[in-house]
Amino acid sequence: MKKLTDRELDDLFKSAAEGYQPSFDSADWEAMNHKLNEKPASTWKKWTPFMALSLAVFFTGVWVGTRLMDSHQPVLPKEKPDSGKAVTGLANQEEANAIANNKATAQEVPLRQLDGMRNQNKQLTKKEKDSDLLSVRMAEDMALIKENRVDESIVYPGEVPFWGLVNGQEKNVPDSVSGFERADVTPDTAVIRDEREEVVKRTDRVHSLSVRLLAAPDFSSINFYPTKEMGSNYSIQLEYQLHPRLSVSTGAILSSKKYSSDKEVIYSGYRANDLIGSCRVMDVPVQLYYYLQPDKKTNFFAGLGASSYLMLKEEYTYSIQQAYGSRQYTRQVERKNNEWFKVLNLSAGVQRAIGERWHLQAEPFVKVPLSGVGEGDVLLSSWGVFMGFKYQFR
């Protein structure tokens, strides 16, 4: 019996290190050869699949939206008297007919001819005020006329003819509308004084494009076990309105997911006693949104879609029970795994208009795994609440 001294112990392992001669494994050279053949991929090449997918989804959405728009295009009235009727409120009927027949553009209309129209509007009755929507459109047209460099000084509020002559394009004028509330529009601001604040012009914003900037805390776990750590999500998404109530959205969410489990989990086919995971993920969602009240300032919506996870960095620490006890392993990989549409997205939220084009959004979400993801093939679920802004392009 002898106690091994430090020197003896060191010598023992030194000799082992010197004497240890593992045999050559040709498979390792194959791996090395493959590695040498790999050219360092440039950043844009790494993102090519993601870009291609996003563009494909986006343009498909635009195409579908355009088709839907075409199929719902209103038929323009062909008879001149109808057109003339639609633009009642003009100073004289001849001008109205000429305009309705699209023989002149907004720029071509002698604006001085409109001078006489102002008094005409005094004849408007309460009946004629029944369409807030028309007032809104008129305001938009005023803005467009400005873009056509019409002299503001001689454009008066509520000038009806321009309603049917934006960019020289004839518009369908509802027969029911026969007049406008002059006081609602001013030439400089085109602001609508809408007494019923809930009725806004968002119904006109079909087929529009929006960009959403959102951030959310990220709570991730395996098999929905309670989690202690919190990650983060930063998102930029494009949303295309297919219908007043329906839109499609895609983009990128840079996500940091941290999770752990003290319970037994399946890691890469093994039963791990515990697991600590930390991942940076580029989440590419494709989502359909259904808006419940598209014509309201405060609008509730629900989302359904799927996410692809591009795993940028994965780090795992886990323990596996072995004959001599539990042994801990670590594993770290970078940009190795791309998981296409393996996560189901469910969300519900609310948005509040805070201006002509801006909206505030809050969107609680849950991401349900449809399959294992990442190096460990773990069933990773996530939840949180996205908060942020949406900017709607015209």
Place this chain on the structure above:
Amino acid sequence: MYLLIQGCKRKDRESQRLLYQHYYSYALSICARYSTTNAIAREVVNDGFMKVFAKIHQYNPESSFKAWLRKIMIHTAIDQYRKELKHMNQASVESAHGVFIQPRAVSDISHEELIGLVQRLSPAYRAVFNLYVIDGYTHEEVGKALGISPGTSKSNLLKARENLRRMLEDLNRVRYEKVN
């Protein structure tokens, strides 16, 4: 050797293969002691050779190629250690009290088994033990390489030795039980 290195400088694949094959065993014997598993060690070896081939122009022909390669392999293994350390909870170490083993049993343990024991150490202890005991670094150099103080290096070395003694004892006991 000179021709092989010249071939590697020209990125000649056959020269690279021959150099790899020649030094593979040596490189793996280094990386295996720094890694948790042999599979990881082989990945480290290939990462190390990637550096060797990329930096072959920096090799000074007047010095030993083997020593240069060893240095690269150790640095690559330390890089791997840093990655591992991020999520590795350092194992608590019980004091080793009165560990006695049979000298004959120790001599029976193969080199591979002994390297396996080193692999079972926690990354921090393993790195210090390898650098100080086997690769001949001083505690100051170990501290610099691993980003720890020389005092921590000494402490980790002490704990690494204690753990190894305990593992040797366990190994000895298992063998004794098998025999009887």
